[in-house]
Amino acid sequence: MNPCAYRITDGKARKIALTEAMQDGGGLVWVHLAGIDDSTADWLRETGGLDPYLVDALTATETRPRCEALGHGAFLNLRGRSREELHNSDLLASVRIWAVKGRVFSVTRKPMIAVALVQAKVEADAVRDPGDLITAFATAITEDLDPDVATLGDRLDDCEEHLDASRIFELRRTVSRVRIAAIAYRRFLQPQRAALEKLAALPGDWLGDDDRLHLAAAADRAARMAEELESIRERSALMHETLSDLRAEQIDSRSLVISIVAMIFLPLTFITGLYGMNVAHLPYAQEPWAFDAIMGACAAIAAGVTIYFVQRHWFSR
Numbered sequence: 001m002n003p004c005a006y007r008i009t010d011g012k013a014r015k016i017a018l019t020e021a022m023q024d025g026g027g028l029v030w031v032h033l034a035g036i037d038d039s040t041a042d043w044l045r046e047t048g049g050l051d052p053y054l055v056d057a058l059t060a061t062e063t064r065p066r067c068e069a070l071g072h073g074a075f076l077n078l079r080g081r082s083r084e085e086l087h088n089s090d091l092l093a094s095v096r097i098w099a100v101k102g103r104v105f106s107v108t109r110k111p112m113i114a115v116a117l118v119q120a121k122v123e124a125d126a127v128r129d130p131g132d133l134i135t136a137f138a139t140a141i142t143e144d145l146d147p148d149v150a151t152l153g154d155r156l157d158d159c160e161e162h163l164d165a166s167r168i169f170e171l172r173r174t175v176s177r178v179r180i181a182a183i184a185y186r187r188f189l190q191p192q193r194a195a196l197e198k199l200a201a202l203p204g205d206w207l208g209d210d211d212r213l214h215l216a217a218a219a220d221r222a223a224r225m226a227e228e229l230e231s232i233r234e235r236s237a238l239m240h241e242t243l244s245d246l247r248a249e250q251i252d253s254r255s256l257v258i259s260i261v262a263m264i265f266l267p268l269t270f271i272t273g274l275y276g277m278n279v280a281h282l283p284y285a286q287e288p289w290a291f292d293a294i295m296g297a298c299a300a301i302a303a304g305v306t307i308y309f310v311q312r313h314w315f316s317r
Helices: 038-047 052-058 113-123 130-161 165-201 209-275 290-311
Strands: 002-009 012-016 028-034 066-070 073-080 093-100 103-108
Touching: 002 113, 012 113, 028 038, 028 113, 028 130, 038 052, 038 103, 052 066, 052 073, 052 093, 066 165, 073 130, 073 165, 093 130, 103 130, 113 130, 130 165, 130 209, 165 209, 209 290
Parallel strands: 028 103
Antiparallel strands: 002 012, 002 028, 066 073, 073 093, 093 103
């Protein structure tokens, strides 16, 4: 557990020790716990005084974006980019938030980029109440994730612009990576939009009208990103099919060349095999010019077959 805590009084934030977080000092207290282990759960249960259901929700291993009203507060789970490289099927780290009037607890399992952005806002005295803090999280996550989603679209645009049969394998790897990332992002952004919309509609005096507007804006931005990711996923599938068609055409073209070469050498193989038999009385077998004649005949046949194919443009197919 790597904790940090802030007390915000009259719009002024100051960092405090974790032991002071539960003392009654007025204002807003934000406690952030980085890392999930037994000490995190113990602190939330014993010192934080949270319900076991909330402790389990804040320290769960597998999570998805959701919002749930509990008593006078709300539990919120959001997903955002991490500073660490995560598994391909789970590219976004989670932040679990429990907010009531006067207190906010947040827990992360992996280091999130949004946490540092929110800390910067708190230290700049831009946060006054729980609604401001949750809005700061939602805004930081969407603003950080938006350029990454745009980059996925740009990478796919580059693949479509430089579509070339000579770069099939390189393009297929790039398209596959873009498609995997788009699917992984969209998996969380769609429920994240619903969670933010639900939170904006919750009753409670700890959420101001401006907070609800900012949450609605963050939800709209998440919806736009989800739509963009769906478009990227469909374009990636179409691009993959196009590359597969190019690969099939490339194989067909090479197979055609091999077949043409085989057809050129088929009559030559017959002639050389016929005169290579170890039997008596082959025509002109004893003549000194027989070898030159057979080689000339083979060259003439090969040239004739090649000219026939060239005139019908078989080599360019």
